[in-house]
Amino acid sequence: MLTNWFTFLLHRFLKESAGEPLYLLFCAIKQQVEKGPLDAVTGEARYSLSEDKLIRQQIDYKTLTLLCACPDPPGGAALPVKVLNCDTVTQAKEKLLDALHRGAPMSQRPRANDLELEWCQEGSGRILLQDEDSTSRVEGDWKRINTLAHYQVTDGSTVALVPHQASAVNLTGAGGSVSRSLSRYETLLRTSGSPDSLRLRAPILTPEREAGTRLWHLVRSHDPLVGGGGDAGGGGPERGSKMVSEIYLTRLLATKGTLQKFVDDLFETVLSTAHRGSALPLAIKFMFDFLDDQADRHGITDPDVRHTWKSNCLPLRFWVNVIKNPQFVFDVHKTPITDACLSVVAQTFMDSCSTSAQRLGKDSPSTKLLYAKDLPAYRAWVERYYRDIAKMTTISDQDMDAYLVEQSRLHAGEFNTLAALGELFHYVERYREEILTALERDAYCRRHKLGPRLEQAITLVHSHS
Template sequence: MITPDLESGVKVWHLVKNHDHGDQKEGDRGSKMVSEIYLTRLLATKGTLQKFVDDLFETLFSTVHRGSALPLAIKYMFDFLDEQADRHSIHDTDVRHTWKSNCLPLRFWVNVIKNPQFVFDIHKGSITDACLSVVAQTFMDSCSTSEHRLGKDSPSNKLLYAKDIPSYKNWVERYYADIAKLPAISDQDMNAYLAEQSRLHATEFNMLSALNEIYSYVSKYSEELIGALEQDEQARRQRLAYKVEHLINAMSIES
């Protein structure tokens, strides 16, 4: 808030007006709008933001509209999921689709959409949070393989983008298909990529803290991990089960 002009008695507000009463909730406009006005404003706001939502979804679900090449890690991870599905004879395309959605869009992008303050130095008010929740819900519905049956009692945030979601679903399916068609990433290229990323961000993370978190996970599931490493042929050649067991024993010794 800018300091009020005492001579004219006029208060100048910055972006939003602070509430005069402490018991009034943030974002409460003081009076309820009638449903007709609310619906009209809701549709008008959607129309204003439609291009930005479309641009966001097209950028996230496209291998060519990113402004840069698709990260190697995404291709490598999706190929790994397809390989695991083949290994376990899982031929249901919905299962493969859900795995990929849970790994990237629903695990990462929804969190960024819902919480822009993680990326930008901004304050997220309750009104902004409510609007972003609608976009995030639409994003999640677009990644789903199930049909959304809507009726007159469905919430407005579901009805608002009901006609757009089929198109967004096609974008998601096309995105996964386009990634599957890209050339496979070799282990050597992936290792080189990870080494380069580690070098670029070497001073930005606490390595000991990260290792401690990994150790907590390893010690909790030590039997399952050691058993899996003993069954894997490549892990047996590198004696990974013995190394993990030795590491757990060494870390568990009180010093």
């Protein structure tokens, strides 16, 4: 209930202040991850904040610039888009869609699975690229997902995203045949030792994956010692030994350094009482004063207890959830690798709100080591934030009531209030005696006769049910 209360009342602050640095952090993580190899099967990446989602092997790759034909307007100038030659076809399609629909909500964008990727070649027609087809490399019970390097897509190539033609899937299913000429591209693949059939203008039937066949992209998940070796050499020998943990940490730190500014900006915005002219939401001041008042009433003088109450109330209950789940705020798609990176940031935010001394050793998780030097500064921000709020003028009950009425007016018609009241009534009925006893013990509640008024409301609901 407290989480939902904050979610409702901090909506404006999130929209006008904290939303921007959160979105920029999300975009920065996505962009950094996509600069290097990202395994489509395991979700591991070369650039990561999470050791659990870090590719341990050395993957060779090259950056390519593809010229993507713009569907709107037709015939417009091609859009240059950077991809990696080790990207799967679907990963390439996602990057092309990101460029073509930059800034568009994810729910309003075409889906990669609904589109085909065509490689346009002068004099050789259009080559249809797919993650799996009859050219896919199979070794034992392992099948490798096709990449741009598998098709030998070159830098500066022209590509196009076209609607998926479901009617073309079963071209040979009725006993017919697909005739096509042998292109220069097929000849090149045959002479270079690659598979000798490709999907051109008419797609070739892809046989169903045999039972027990396992897909892999860059690294075979069953053997962490086997490196993908990249695809840059057209399927050269697999190589790569497991790197030592010190190298892992170095790569994690490199990614962390790239994202540092975005993490700092988000934390500074969330832990500031007046950031960029945005005033502190009244709900935060009201709740923190309530917690201090409860501590005074119960004779709790330990500052760590008050600090922990406030941390559990707002940062850990609300902000951590928002940081880990930006898709709750924005119309975006959160991939597993992005989720892993955001979880590291959220864990750092949680550690910043803790009062316990952090003891680090050689066996400490990388998530703790990564931000160990930054943690004292972040904890100082949290303590300053709590002190600044405590020094602010207390909000009167009348002002808070007016604030809540105004928030209700702003969002009138957006919620089913009767359903909400029904849920509250079920809660009140379940704990009726406990609530009435608590109201009777509280001086403010007795003064305003909240107990008898609640009993009248319960009687009224029963009389109309």
